[in-house]
Amino acid sequence: xxxxxxxxxxxxxxxxxxxxxxxxxxxxxxxxxxxxxxxxxxxxxxxxxxxxxxxxxxxxxxxxxxxxxxxxxxxxxxxxxxxxxxxxxxxxxxxxxxxxxxxxxxxxxxxxxxxxxxxxxxxxxxxxxxxxxxxxxxxxxxxxxxxxxxxxxxxxxxxxxxxxxxxxxxxxxxxxxxxxxxxxxxxxxxxxxxxxxxxxxxxxxxxxxxxxxxxxxxxxxxxxxxxxxxxxxxxxxxxxxxxxxxxxxxxxxxxxxxxxxxxxxxxxxxxxxxxxxxxxxxxxxxxxxxxxxxxxxxxxxxxxxxxxxxxxxxxxxxxxxxxxxxxxxxxxxxxxxxxxxxxxxxxxxxxxxxxxxxxxxxxxxxxxxxxxxxxxxxxxxxxxxxxxxxxxxxxxxxxxxxxxxxxxxxxxxxxxxxxxxxxxxxxxxxxxxxxxxxxxxxxxxxxxxxxxxxxxxxxxxxxxxxxxxxxxxxxxxxxxxxxxxxxxxxxxxxxxxxxxxxxxxxxxxxx
Ligand code: NG6
Ligand code: CA
Numbered sequence: 424x425x426x427x428x429x430x431x432x433x434x435x436x437x438x439x440x441x442x443x444x445x446x447x448x449x450x451x452x453x454x455x456x457x458x459x460x461x462x463x464x465x466x467x468x469x470x471x472x473x474x475x476x477x478x479x480x481x482x483x484x485x486x487x488x489x490x491x492x493x494x495x496x497x498x499x500x501x502x503x504x505x506x507x508x509x510x511x512x513x514x515x516x517x518x519x520x521x522x523x524x525x526x527x528x529x530x531x532x533x534x535x536x537x538x539x540x541x542x543x544x545x546x547x548x549x550x551x552x553x554x555x556x557x558x559x560x561x562x563x564x565x566x567x568x569x570x571x572x573x574x575x576x577x578x579x580x581x582x583x584x585x586x587x588x589x590x591x592x593x594x595x596x597x598x599x600x601x602x603x604x605x606x607x608x609x610x611x612x613x614x615x616x617x618x619x620x621x622x623x624x625x626x627x628x629x630x631x632x633x634x635x636x637x638x639x640x641x642x643x644x645x646x647x648x649x650x651x652x653x654x655x656x657x658x659x660x661x662x663x664x665x666x667x668x669x670x671x672x673x674x675x676x677x678x679x680x681x682x683x684x685x686x687x688x689x690x691x692x693x694x695x696x697x698x699x700x701x702x703x704x705x706x707x708x709x710x711x712x713x714x715x716x717x718x719x720x721x722x723x724x725x726x727x728x729x730x731x732x733x734x735x736x737x738x739x740x741x742x743x744x745x746x747x748x749x750x751x752x753x754x755x756x757x758x759x760x761x762x763x764x765x766x767x768x769x770x771x772x773x774x775x776x777x778x779x780x781x782x783x784x785x786x787x788x789x790x791x792x793x794x795x796x797x798x799x800x801x802x803x804x805x806x807x808x809x810x811x812x813x814x815x816x817x818x819x820x821x822x823x824x825x826x827x828x829x830x831x832x833x834x835x836x837x838x839x840x841x842x843x844x845x846x847x848x849x850x851x852x853x854x855x856x857x858x859x860x861x862x863x864x865x866x867x868x869x870x871x872x873x874x875x876x877x878x879x880x881x882x883x884x885x886x887x888x889x890x891x892x893x894x895x896x897x898x899x900x901x902x903x904x905x906x907x908x909x910x911x912x913x914x915x916x917x918x919x920x921x922x923x924x925x926x927x928x929x930x931x932x933x934x
Pocket of ligand 1: 504761
C-alpha cells in the first residue's frame with residue numbers, strides 16, 4: 424500500500440474544474456472549511472427533519488433548511504467500526520476481514536501507510552482534527568498500547584494534526600480521553616491497565632457486584648469493569664483521575680470542537696466531529712433530563728441537536744458560516760435496547776427511529792444502513808430535498824474533486840466523485856450502492872438485493888430483524904419501503920443483474 428503515487432485514479436471526471444467555474448459555487452472561497460458531524464446510532468427517523476413528529480431536533484432542521492437533505496443515503500456498514508473505516512478511507516470494509524466492531528484495546532485498523540480523508544485535507548493545506556468517538560483502534564497491536572505514555576501509532580500518523588478521542592465507545596474500556604495520543608489527566612502514580620481477556624485481581628465487575636451499579640444496569644452483556652456506576656465491556660484498572668464522567672461527555676466533545684474551530688478560524692480546517700450521542704450507555708447531561716418524554720434515548724437526541732446548534736452558533740460568531748461545508752450523518756441505523764436497562768423500549772411510544780424502513784443497526788434490511796444525511800454549504804445549497812442515491816464512502820472522492828486534488832493510486836478504490844449530487848445539482852447520484860451487515864446487499868435506488876445468508880433471523884437481545892435468509896431477497900424498495908414482499912422468484916433476472924454487479928465489485932482490486 425502506498426501513501427501516494429504518481430499514478431492517478433480516474434476519479435476526477437467533470438469534478439472541481441467544472442463546478443468551481445459556475446454560479447454560486449464560484450462566489451465561495453476556494454478552500455471552504457469542512458465539518459463532518461458523525462452521529463452514533465441515530466436512525467433516519469430520529470431527526471425531525473426526516474418526517475417523524477415524535478421528536479423535535481430544531482438545530483438539525485435549521486441545518487437542513489440551508490442544505491440538501493437526502494432521503495436515500497447510505498453508510499457502508501450497519502455498525503460503527505466498518506462504517507467509519509469505509510468513510511475515512513474510501514475503501515470498503517468487507518474487502519478486509521478485520522474491521523468488525525473493535526475492542527477498546529484493538530490495534531490501529533487504518534495503518535499509517537493507508538491514505539485517509541485526513542491526509543487528503545492535510546495535503547491541501549488544511550488543519551485537520553478528530554474529536555469524539557474513534558473506535559478504529561490505537562497503537563500497533565491489540566493489547567499492546569502503553570496507556571501511560573504515548574500511544575503510537577495514533578491519529579497523527581494517519582493525517583490528523585489534532586485529536587481528542589475516546590478510544591472505542593462509551594460502553595468499552597478504557598473510559599478516558601486520549602488527546603494527541605496521550606491519556607488526559609493521568610496521575611503518574613495511578614497507571615492504567617486494560618484487558619479484554621481477564622479481570623485484574625480485586626477489581627469489581629458488573630457481573631459479581633451488581634450492587635455497585637448505581638447509574639445503569641446491563642440488559643445484555645456489559646457486565647465487566649465498573650466506571651461511574653455503569654458496567655462496561657472489557658476490564659480496566661487505575662487511572663482514577665482520568666476517567667470521564669458520562670454526563671459530561673457531550674459537553675467535552677462539543678467544547679473541544681468549538682475550541683478547534685476558534686483556533687483555526689484564520690486557516691482552512693477539516694473537523695471530524697464524532698459524537699458519542701446516542702450510543703449506549705446513554706447518560707445525557709442533567710439539563711436534558713426528561714426533556715424528550717422518551718427517557719434517556721430521546722434526551723440524548725436532544726443533546727445531539729444541542730451540539731449541532733453549538734457548532735452553527737460558533738460558525739456564525741466567527742463569520743465562517745458561508746465558508747464552511749457541514750455534513751451531518753450517522754454511522755449506522757438505530758437500536759433501542761443496545762444492552763442497558765435504560766427504559767428506551769418502554770418509553771419509545773410512537774416514535775419510529777427507523778422511519779418507514781425495516782430492521783435497524785446490525786441489519787441487512789434498509790434501516791441498518793439508510794442513514795440521515797445533510798450537506799450544507801450556505802450560499803451554494805439552499806434547503807432542498809434530494810432523492811439521489813448517495814453513499815458516505817464518496818466523501819473522499821467528492822472532497823478530492825472540490826479541492827481539485829487527484830487521489831493517489833492507493834486503497835481508496837471505492838470512492839466516487841459525487842460532489843454534484845452532494846450539492847444538490849445532480850438528482851441521480853450513484854448507479855448503485857453496496858452495503859454490508861450480516862451479508863452484502865446492493866441497491867440501485869429502486870431494487871434492493873440481499874445475498875443469502877445462514878445467520879439468525881433476529882438479534883434477540885436488541886430485538887432487531889437482521890434480514891438474513893437462506894434464499895436471496897429482492898425488494899422493490901421504492902414502493903415496498905418496508906421490505907415485506909420478496910420478489911426474487913418473480914424477477915430472477917433483476918436479482919442476477921444486481922448480484923453480478925456485486926461480484927464485479929468484489930473482484931475489483933487496487934490498480
Ligand atoms: C455490541 C454491543 C453494543 C454496542 C455494539 C457496537 C453487547 C452485548 N453489545 O457488541 O452495546 O456496543 O457492539 O456499537 O456488548 S457500534 O455502534 O459502536 O458499532
Ligand atoms: Ca454506531
